[in-house]
Amino acid sequence: MTTPLRREIYSYVAQAAQAAGQLRPDSVVGDFGCAAGDFLFYLHAQAPQARLFGYDLSATAIDQAQSREQARLDEFSPAILFRPGSVLDKALLPAASLDVAFMLGVHPYFDEIESALANLLAWTRSGGYVAVFGLFNPYPIDVRLSYRPVGEANPGESGRGWNLFAKAAVSRYLDAALGPGQHRFTPFIMPYDLPPDPDNPGQSWTIMDGNGRRWLTNGLSLLLNQELLEIWPS
């Protein structure tokens, strides 16, 4: 089920891609770390003729996405194709095979972001569009984080998925790869309040700061600075 937060994020990212003129009816679009396909099903409703491809490391998530696609399929629009695969595997796609590449909520699982960015840039044609959404640090500090819920069955296993990359380091990499002026960051601000779920402290909720700015936080006691990174491969 798509949570209200994820729905807002999907709408924010899709609107940005549309505003950038990149979501055309015939666009070839890849979503990396697509999970059970929620974002691509959302996109399909916006651009029914676009050719949508979803990839995820988890075969279980891809099976689920494929079953949903079987139930949705109609004869008037191309099928959404879901395949297992890692965004870190350069051989996953031929170079310049996509018009648009999305990666939402995935890079905080990685210890370095450059390999994923390099692949997204290689797979997207010159003049296309890459959108990466998730946590970024506005301060010039990279953060590696692991967590473990109290009482977890396997006490040796650390949770991942909340690493923070400094925007300054990402910009330095992209400026070196593409030249200046080929990317931009835009902060995502949740447009309405989300209450905490006492039974699920891992789920994000909102708090308001003294300036009336709404922030996302969660039971890891983190301030979640989510941003959209848009890149124009040259």
Ligand SMILES: C[S@@+](CC[C@H](N)C(=O)[O-])C[C@H]1O[C@@H](n2cnc3c(N)ncnc32)[C@H](O)[C@@H]1O
């Ligand atoms: C937090 S979920 C985000 C799902 C979806 N993109 C969204 O925004 O709703 C992160 C997803 O990334 C996937 N993932 C993690 N590492 C990956 C990799 N190297 N390549 C592709 N998918 C990966 C996980 O299996 C999981 O489905």
